[in-house]
Amino acid sequence: MNGPLSGLRVVDVTQSAAGPFCTMILADLGADVIKVEKPVGGDDARSWSPPAWGDYGCTFLALNRNKRSIALDLRSPAGKEIFTELIGTADVLAHNLRSGALDALGFGWEAARRINPRLIYLSMTAFGDTGPLARLPGYDPLIQAFAGLMSLTGERPEPGAPPRPPIRVGTSINDMGTGLWGAIAVLSALMNRERTGEGQLVQTSLLETAVAWIPYQIMAYLGTGQVPGPHGSGTSMNAPYEAFPTSDGYVMVAAGNDVLWSKMCHAIGRTDLLDDPRFEGNPNRVRNRFALVEALSETFRTAPPAHWVSLLQEAGVPCAPIRTVDEVVVDPQVEHLRMLRAVEHQEIDGYQDVALPIQWDGQRAPTRSVPPTFGGHTREILRALGHPEERIAALLADGVVAETKEE
Structure with missing residues (x-):
């Protein structure tokens, strides 16, 4: 399929x-994404390993398909000239550098707009571009801690027991969420x-994304004055709505209303619980959650x-059963939806x-090209710019640009 962003260029x-992740979404939608990398080492995620697949860090592979790579020194005068040329050809410039970093190089919003008045300029930072914390660096787990996500994630403590250790959400949820918001912002612009x-x-920013992930916990605090805490696999407002231990593993049950509660009790042979006043109606089941979980x-x-x-299910x-990644990737429904695709890769x-x-x-955005080698398109991009x-x-000899060396 021809993506809806075909013909548009993103300087990444x-x-x-x-x-x-943001620019990969735009690339999957058809944009020509030119990934501008540091001339030494490139994107830090290239070396985030193990785990690795071949010579590539798995994080880099996961987030950089359908892009071209140029390795360019933005601190050198010649590198700035080339970057200015790229901005002049672009529809979008996207960065997630520390707030003020591109400004210091002479490529902040006002400068970029003078080069290209039609440019969409996307800034993704840790704490925002302004404010008392704007210049601080930030990574996903730091923002999970700072924005309260870690206080909501983890095991629910037993009554009277001390708090459990903080737990990070198992994926880089603020990174991925910020990438999504960035893509939405670009499309709207x-x-x-x-x-x-x-x-x-x-x-x-990562902070704004993290706050936006917990709107009902924030509203609950504003409305009640009670500070939300962790609820394990469950939620604060429904019961039974969590994972239960079985003889071999766990099963997740989401009986979030009275009808489902009744159906569940009949299905598992616990109709006696329907006559227990402690469990009559969801508010009572939430208040008596520990007794309910123990009984079930x-x-x-x-x-x-x-x-x-x-x-x-009957x-x-x-x-649902609690499954592991190896089970998910061979699941018939995941396969039916074509969420995993075999792609030709010269090295893997x-x-x-x-x-x-x-x-x-009924069509998915295709993988037109696998994640690029470091500087793998440097010559191609410079030629297209008329060099x-x-x-x-x-430029290669001076270290202004770099490219992958052929073996």
Whole structure:
């Protein structure tokens, strides 16, 4: 399929996770994404290993398909000239450098807008571009801690017991979320440009993303004055709505209303709980959660997850086994949805990647190219900008640009 952003160019000054995820979304949608990397080492995520697949860090592989790479020294005068040329050809410039970093190099929003008035300029930072913490660096787990996510993640303590240790969410949720918000911001700014003909500064940050992940916990605190805490696999407002231990593993049960509660009790042979006043109505079940979990766990421990999943699904009660990644990647429904695709890779046998979770008329955005080698398109991009071969050779010799060395 021809992506909806075909014909648009994104100059991508991002590294690590949040920025590359954003620009990969734009690349999957058809944009020509030129990844501008440091002339020594490139994107830090290239060396984030183990785990690695071949010679590549798995994080880099996951977030950088459908892009071209140029290795460019933005601190050198010649490098600044080339970067200025790239901005002049771009529809979007995206960065996730520390706040003020591109400004210090002479490529802040105002300077970039003078080069290209139609430019969409996306800034993704840790704490925002302004404010008392704007210049601080930040990584996903630091923001999870700072914004309260870690206080909400982890095991629910028993009554009277001390708090449990903080737990990080198992994926880089703020990085990925900021990448999503960045892509949404770019798409909306492109639509605005269609109407006005003008570029726009759009901004997002890890901190804003983290706060936006917990709106109902914040509203609960504002409304009650009670500080939310961790609830393990469950939530604060529904019960039973969590994972229960079985004879061999766990089963997740989401009986979030009275109808499902009744169906669950009948399915597992615990109709006696329906007559217990402590569990009449969801508010009572939430208030008496510990007694409820103890009673249900006593039953669920008598058989393995498959037994309970079969019974509950037949009764129409939402449930699922707790599965591991190796089970997920061979799941028939995941396979049916084509979320994993085999892609030809010159260096890695059996290479696959994870698709965008979107379909257009039954089609997914294709992988047009695997994640690029370091500086693998440096010559190609410079030639397209009109640089002659002798000039390119001089830039390489001076270290202004770099490229992957052929073995």
